[in-house]
Amino acid sequence: MIATFTWVLGGALILVLLAVFLWSAHNKQKKPVPRQVPMVTREEFAEELAIPVTFPPQPAAKPNMPEIPWHYGMDRMVLMVRDPNWIFAYWEISATKQQEFSNQYGADAWSSSRSVLRVYDITGIDSFNGANANDFMDIPISDYVDSWHIDVARPNSTFCVDLGRLFPDGTFITLLRSNIVQTPSMAISNLLDEEWMWIEGIYRTITRLHMGSSPMVTEEVARGMGIIPLGISSPGLGNKKK
Numbered sequence: 618m619i620a621t622f623t624w625v626l627g628g629a630l631i632l633v634l635l636a637v638f639l640w641s642a643h644n645k646q647k648k649p650v651p652r653q654v655p656m657v658t659r660e661e662f663a664e665e666l667a668i669p670v671t672f673p674p675q676p677a678a679k680p681n682m683p684e685i686p687w688h689y690g691m692d693r694m695v696l697m698v699r700d701p702n703w704i705f706a707y708w709e710i711s712a713t714k715q716q717e718f719s720n721q722y723g724a725d726a727w728s729s730s731r732s733v734l735r736v737y738d739i740t741g742i743d744s745f746n747g748a749n750a751n752d753f754m755d756i757p758i759s760d761y762v763d764s765w766h767i768d769v770a771r772p773n774s775t776f777c778v779d780l781g782r783l784f785p786d787g788t789f790i791t792l793l794r795s796n797i798v799q800t801p802s803m804a805i806s807n808l809l810d811e812e813w814m815w816i817e818g819i820y821r822t823i824t825r826l827h828m829g830s831s832p833m834v835t836e837e838v839a840r841g842m843g844i845i846p847l848g849i850s851s852p853g854l855g856n857k858k859k
Contacts, residue, residue, distance in 0.1 A: 696795035701772035701803045707764035708780050730782035732760050740775045773802040
């Protein structure tokens with residue numbers, strides 16, 4: 618009797634333990650498993666939030682253009698015509714030329730002389746030799762200039778210019794001599810061409826200006842047509858050849 622009871626009690630206990638085990642296993646299956654979230658480093662987070670910045674394209678570098686030289690290291694003088702009354706001269710004198718001048722006339726010759734442009738009127742002279750000009754004028758200039766506008770006030774005339782040194786006793790030494798130029802005439806050409814006849818009519822119309830027009834324009838046109846005598850002599854051009 619006692620043995621039977623013991624077996625029944627043992628069996629019941631086993632059933633209870635089995636039931637508890639099954640219940641625990643069932644609850645473990647229902648418990649949600651936490652999702653694994655990958656760790657994000659600070660650098661990765663910063664990269665994701667960084668706003669991309671777009672820079673404008675840089676302009677292409679300009680190619681180095683060769684500069685026009687102001688000096689060529691050579692002795693030269695060029696004379697040009699600007700209009701009937703003005704000519705323009707530019708020149709370059711080398712250190713070698715200056716040294717030759719000092720060697721020939723003395724170490725203090727350069728400092729004791731002054732730079733001068735001598736403008737010759739050689740109108741009608743076929744072969745100019747520096748001493749057979751109609752007349753000339755001297756223009757004192759600085760040693761540091763290399764160009765000069767010259768008011769000759771002589772239309773339809775021929776000119777040549779020397780750059781030289783003038784000593785206190787009046788001796789003039791030529792360093793550079795220019796080419797020869799001729800100023801145009803102020804008068805209207807007497808060559809009539811049917812293709813250009815209408816220009817003369819325009820000038821005649823301009824001379825009949827109404828009240829209120831510029832008197833300077835009237836005078837200039839009148840001079841061009843020969844109505845007002847042309848004063849072609851220059852106050853400076855009066856030194857006759859010696």
